Amino acid sequence: MPSKVRIALDAMGGDFGAAVVIPGAAISLQRHRGIEFLLVGDRAKIEPELANHPALKAASKIIHTDVAVGMDDKPSQALRRGRKTSSMWLAIDAVKRGEADVVVSAGNTGALMAMSRFHLRTLPGVDRPAIAGMWPTKRGESVVLDLGATIGGDAHHLVSLAVMGAAMASVLFNKPRPTVGLLNIGTEEIKGHEEIRDAGEILRARNLPELDYIGFVEGDGIGKGLADVIVTEGYSGNIALKAAEGTARQMAELLREAIQQSWMSKLGYLFARGAFQALRNKMDPNKTNGGVFLGLNGVVVKSHGGISAEGFASAIDVGYEMAHTDLLNKINQMLNREGGALNFVQTAPEDVS
Amino acid sequence: MPSKVRIALDAMGGDFGAAVVIPGAAISLQRHRGIEFLLVGDRAKIEPELANHPALKAASKIIHTDVAVGMDDKPSQALRRGRKTSSMWLAIDAVKRGEADVVVSAGNTGALMAMSRFHLRTLPGVDRPAIAGMWPTKRGESVVLDLGATIGGDAHHLVSLAVMGAAMASVLFNKPRPTVGLLNIGTEEIKGHEEIRDAGEILRARNLPELDYIGFVEGDGIGKGLADVIVTEGYSGNIALKAAEGTARQMAELLREAIQQSWMSKLGYLFARGAFQALRNKMDPNKTNGGVFLGLNGVVVKSHGGISAEGFASAIDVGYEMAHTDLLNKINQMLNREGGALNFVQTAPEDVS
Numbered sequence: 157m158p159s160k161v162r163i164a165l166d167a168m169g170g171d172f173g174a175a176v177v178i179p180g181a182a183i184s185l186q187r188h189r190g191i192e193f194l195l196v197g198d199r200a201k202i203e204p205e206l207a208n209h210p211a212l213k214a215a216s217k218i219i220h221t222d223v224a225v226g227m228d229d230k231p232s233q234a235l236r237r238g239r240k241t242s243s244m245w246l247a248i249d250a251v252k253r254g255e256a257d258v259v260v261s262a263g264n265t266g267a268l269m270a271m272s273r274f275h276l277r278t279l280p281g282v283d284r285p286a287i288a289g290m291w292p293t294k295r296g297e298s299v300v301l302d303l304g305a306t307i308g309g310d311a312h313h314l315v316s317l318a319v320m321g322a323a324m325a326s327v328l329f330n331k332p333r334p335t336v337g338l339l340n341i342g343t344e345e346i347k348g349h350e351e352i353r354d355a356g357e358i359l360r361a362r363n364l365p366e367l368d369y370i371g372f373v374e375g376d377g378i379g380k381g382l383a384d385v386i387v388t389e390g391y392s393g394n395i396a397l398k399a400a401e402g403t404a405r406q407m408a409e410l411l412r413e414a415i416q417q418s419w420m421s422k423l424g425y426l427f428a429r430g431a432f433q434a435l436r437n438k439m440d441p442n443k444t445n446g447g448v449f450l451g452l453n454g455v456v457v458k459s460h461g462g463i464s465a466e467g468f469a470s471a472i473d474v475g476y477e478m479a480h481t482d483l484l485n486k487i488n489q490m491l492n493r494e495g496g497a498l499n500f501v502q503t504a505p506e507d508v509s
Numbered sequence: 510m511p512s513k514v515r516i517a518l519d520a521m522g523g524d525f526g527a528a529v530v531i532p533g534a535a536i537s538l539q540r541h542r543g544i545e546f547l548l549v550g551d552r553a554k555i556e557p558e559l560a561n562h563p564a565l566k567a568a569s570k571i572i573h574t575d576v577a578v579g580m581d582d583k584p585s586q587a588l589r590r591g592r593k594t595s596s597m598w599l600a601i602d603a604v605k606r607g608e609a610d611v612v613v614s615a616g617n618t619g620a621l622m623a624m625s626r627f628h629l630r631t632l633p634g635v636d637r638p639a640i641a642g643m644w645p646t647k648r649g650e651s652v653v654l655d656l657g658a659t660i661g662g663d664a665h666h667l668v669s670l671a672v673m674g675a676a677m678a679s680v681l682f683n684k685p686r687p688t689v690g691l692l693n694i695g696t697e698e699i700k701g702h703e704e705i706r707d708a709g710e711i712l713r714a715r716n717l718p719e720l721d722y723i724g725f726v727e728g729d730g731i732g733k734g735l736a737d738v739i740v741t742e743g744y745s746g747n748i749a750l751k752a753a754e755g756t757a758r759q760m761a762e763l764l765r766e767a768i769q770q771s772w773m774s775k776l777g778y779l780f781a782r783g784a785f786q787a788l789r790n791k792m793d794p795n796k797t798n799g800g801v802f803l804g805l806n807g808v809v810v811k812s813h814g815g816i817s818a819e820g821f822a823s824a825i826d827v828g829y830e831m832a833h834t835d836l837l838n839k840i841n842q843m844l845n846r847e848g849g850a851l852n853f854v855q856t857a858p859e860d861v862s
Contacts, residue, residue: 265695294759304694307702341657341747342618349660349744375751379759391702392745394694398728399749400756406647406732407760410791414784424781431767431774438763 160190161479162257163472164250167197168224168243170262170461170468174198177262178205180468182212187469188476191215194250197243198222219246225267227461234267235274244268248275251454257479260446260472262459269305269449269458276454281491282316284309285451286390287458288324289397290444290474295381299325299334303447304394311354314338314387318359319490320450321385322367327481329384333366337373337383339392355387366490408436446474455484513543514832515610516825517603520550521577521596523615523814523821527551530615531558533821535565540822541829544568547603550596551575572599578620580814587620588627597621601628604807610832613799613825615812622658622802622811629807634844637662638804639670639743640811641677642750643797643827648734652678652687656800657747664707667691667740671712672843673803674738675720680834682737686719690726690736692745708740719843761789799827808837 167177174197185191193216195202200222206213223241225234238245244263250256252275261268265287273285288301301321306313318336325334338356352372359369373382375396388396415421425432445467449456455478459471478484520530527550538544546569548555553575559566576594578587591598597616603609605628614621618640626638641654654674659666671689678687689712693705705725712722726735728749741749764785768774778785798820802809808831812824831837 294762307694339748341660341744341751375748375753376755376758378752379755388748391694392748395692395728395741395745396748396752398694399731400728400752402729402732403753403756404760405729407757407788409647410788411764411784414787415781417787418783421781421784424777424779424784426777428768428774428777428781430771431764431777434767434770435760435763 160192161188161476162192162194162255163475163479164194164196164247164256164259165472166244166247166259166261166263167195167202168263169268170459170463171227173224174201174205176463176465176468178202178209178212179465181216181472182209183465183469184472184476185212185215187473188480190480191472191476193217194219194247194256196221196247196250197224219250221246225263225271227264229264229267231266231270234264235270238267238271239274245271245275248272248454248456251456252276258455258457258475260457260459260468260475262461262463262468262471264461265304265447265458268456272449272452272454272456276452276456278451279453279488279491282320282451284313285449286317286320287447288321288450289447290328291378291386291397291400292438292444293379293381297329297444298378298381298384298386299328300378300386300388300393300397301450302388302390302393303397304390305449307389307391309351309389311351311358314351314355314389315358316451316491317387317389318355318367318369318385319364320487321387322364323487323490324448324450324478324483325384326366327483327486328477331384333368334384335368335370335382336385336387337370337377339378339386339388339396340372340374342374364490444470446471448474448478450487453484455479513545514541514829515545515547515608516828516832517547517549517600517609517612518825519597519600519612519614519616520548520555521616522621523812523816524580526577527554527558529816529818529821531555531562531565532818534569534825535562536818536822537825537829538565538568540826541833543833544825544829546570547572547600547609549574549600549603550577572603574599578616580617582617582620584619584623587617588623591620591624592627598624598628601625601807601809604809605629611808611810611828613810613812613821613828615814615816615821615824617814618657618800618811621809625802625805625807625809629805629809631804632806632841632844635669635673635804637666638802639673640800641674641803642800643681644731644739644750644753645791645797646732646734649682650797651731651734651737651739652681653731653739653741653746653750654803655741655743655746656750657743658802660742660744662704662742664704664711667704667708667742668711669804669844670740670742671708671720671722671738672717673840674740675717676840676843677801677803677831677836678737679719680836680839681830684737686721687737688721688723688735689738689740690723690730692731692739692741692749693725693727695727717843797823799824801827801831803840806837808832 284306286302447458457475637659639655810828
């Protein structure tokens with residue numbers, strides 16, 4: 157466990173760049189005094205922000221570049237134009253060269269994934285990376301993956317997601333053997349793709365010491381908190397996440413509109429304000445911000461692009477936690493030790509998706 | 510357009526059987542005086558309920574059977590045990606024999622789909638049926654399909670879903686050319702499975718007179734009401750639906766709990782009660798109850814199993830609307846007329862999912 161956690165920030169990423177990244181870093185530093193920051197980006201934009209945060213300034217080094225990846229750049233464009241020069245690349249490069257333990261960026265997801273994959277490469281035993289996120293549930297939070305890094309995938313891929321997700325949950329929730337469920341649909345005999353059934357059989361047969369496989373979980377089981385880790389391939393994971401986020405936003409808007417309809421309900425709102433605030437806190441995207449790229453030789457955390465400084469601080473917190481608890485080594489051990497999680501399935505037929 | 514709509518009800522289906530089905534039918538009959546009911550099930554259970562609803566009794570015939578498909582029966586079990594004898598089968602059979610225009614059942618989804626498919630067969634040009642449902646949106650409602658009848662599928666399948674969904678939306682929303690979107694994930698260059706891209710190209714190239722293809726829609730675009738019809742294969746459709754339902758339930762529970770925390774917020778609730786009621790009405794599953802099986806030689810409506818009489822009445826309403834507006838003929842025409850929607854793609858490679 158490193159005594160100091162060194163975090164590289166893509167200071168130009170996101171809709172607001174340094175104006176959110178620097179104040180966000182200052183907030184996170186108050187919570188975790190042991191962070192050292194590498195701030196990668198345009199010095200002329202970073203320094204004025206830093207001037208407002210002397211403690212952060214003292215804990216930071218700047219790596220200057222005025223090249224930034226655009227929020228709408230395609231991954232291939234970003235790689236072509238921003239390789240070796242952009243703030244995103246140089247932040248990833250700091251991890252690659254061992255100068256940082258984790259990189260956090262609010263830049264565009266496709267570009268960040270493409271650059272991370274290109275430069276950091278996947279871990280031995282992992283074909284394709286994943287994005288893992290935190291999902292607010294009735295019981296607290298669950299890790300859900302893959303949220304859209306990789307579309308489709310065979311049983312081997314799903315098992316590797318289960319292992320990586322379990323490693324993440326074990327360090328985040330401090331549970332030696334988190335529960336893992338495979339996302340599936342309900343009707344008994346048409347249950348799921350072949351690969352989901354196969355992955356379930358493998359997980360059950362292996363009975364791994366690091367995770368407790370509990371079977372299939374339906375879409376409404378995620379929010380019930382039926383498992384600490386919910387595993388699915390990236391297309392359905394992304395659809396599920398966005399459908400849920402959309403519904404939460406829709407309900408909040410409906411409620412707001414309904415309350416505006418009469419002075420009675422406006423008055424009621426004043427009295428019940430505490431309750432609404434509690435609801436907002438629980439479902440606040442700022443609090444669960446930070447998708448973690450898993451399966452790479454390095455930890456990369458992706459923040460929402462349009463987030464506030466408080467939200468960006470949450471993404472840094474996630475990165476801190478991952479580095480502080482040595483997630484990467486834990487995943488590596490689980491994946492690749494003698495008799496490790498994936499040995500059993502590496503003889504399975506190659507990706508057929 | 511039939512002058513009288515004849516509806517066959519599986520009076521034994523659902524968690525409560527005749528105790529919900531019969532009062533539900535009475536409610537729907539008040540709204541649609543032109544319905545004639547075929548009540549299929551155990552006469553000893555139906556008649557006591559009917560005694561409370563003289564108007565319904567006058568508009569109904571009973572087809573007696575004391576065989577019922579269990580809510581937990583597997584589809585193959587249900588077919589083996591309930592074929593030609595169960596209330597579910599005989600209700601479907603009434604449609605098959607032309608004695609009813611539509612069948613409504615709250616029985617188990619897998620069994621209902623298996624029996625419907627086995628007995629009614631798919632429409633010419635349709636390989637596999639779909640379940641379509643109504644999704645409450647910011648703008649009103651949208652048709653979403655497939656909600657879980659068929660897992661995976663090629664571009665041909667997705668195009669047939671688009672056509673069937675558009676037919677349903679055009680009669681329900683009274684729009685000659687409803688908008689249609691394909692559900693997909695956001696990141697530009699890893700956008701979706703091959704078959705989704707192909708289906709998009711076909712829909713764009715065909716520029717069908719019956720539907721206005723607007724492109725890809727992300728998971729949070731469903732609730733925004735970005736399209737009248739949202740098309741996806743059944744696995745992701747089911748996951749999206751349940752993730753959204755789960756989130757809505759979770760938020761309602763959180764709000765309830767938060768309000769119970771203090772007397773101030775309880776008092777506020779009393780004042781804002783109207784607003785909460787409006788929210789409940791909008792998101793009420795009773796109001797959007799009724800999944801429609803599309804692609805079969807007959808219209809089958811599936812109600813939730815655990816629904817109230819009011820909710821079951823909504824499912825009957827949906828069935829009434831479908832029959833009253835002659836949905837089946839409309840779909841048939843769109844699918845199979847000269848130069849029809851599917852002719853173009855029937856030369857596409859077979860299902861590769």
